[in-house]
Amino acid sequence: MMRKFRPRDLERMLRSMGVKVQSLDAIEVLIRLRGGTSLKISDPQVSVTKVGGEEVYQIMGRAEEIVKDEETQAYEPSEDDIALVSSQASVSYEDARKALIKAQGDLAEAILKLKGEAS
Numbered sequence: 314m315m316r317k318f319r320p321r322d323l324e325r326m327l328r329s330m331g332v333k334v335q336s337l338d339a340i341e342v343l344i345r346l347r348g349g350t351s352l353k354i355s356d357p358q359v360s361v362t363k364v365g366g367e368e369v370y371q372i373m374g375r376a377e378e379i380v381k382d383e384e385t386q387a388y389e390p391s392e393d394d395i396a397l398v399s400s401q402a403s404v405s406y407e408d409a410r411k412a413l414i415k416a417q418g419d420l421a422e423a424i425l426k427l428k429g430e431a432s
Contacts, residue, residue: 333363342372351379388417402427 327334337359344352357374390398390413399409401424412423 331364335361335363337361342374349381351381352376353379388414390414390418394418394420398423398427 324334339357339359340355342354342357342359344354346352354372354374354376357372359373360371362369362371390410394413395406395409398404398413398420399406402409402412404412404427408427409423412427413420416422416426
């Protein structure tokens, strides 16, 4: 027969083993998959378990699959990519961002096009 734990006792036992569990008040979780498909989980129950410096996220709820084709999938460059292109091509943040979007994330192409325009 399994022993029943009160939630407080279970939390105390986990904490003594170095395990910390925390609930997150999430509205929506979006998981982007390779190939342009995404999973959208609305009103999920999300908990984070921290053990030994690692974090494990557990998400519960109903997932809705969102499929985007290549034409409608919008590319948004990362801050690091924008900063790199901006510094390498000696252009403004916004010009670097636009060039990256036009080049669909190809850093070399964006830099070369911007340097070609400056000449």
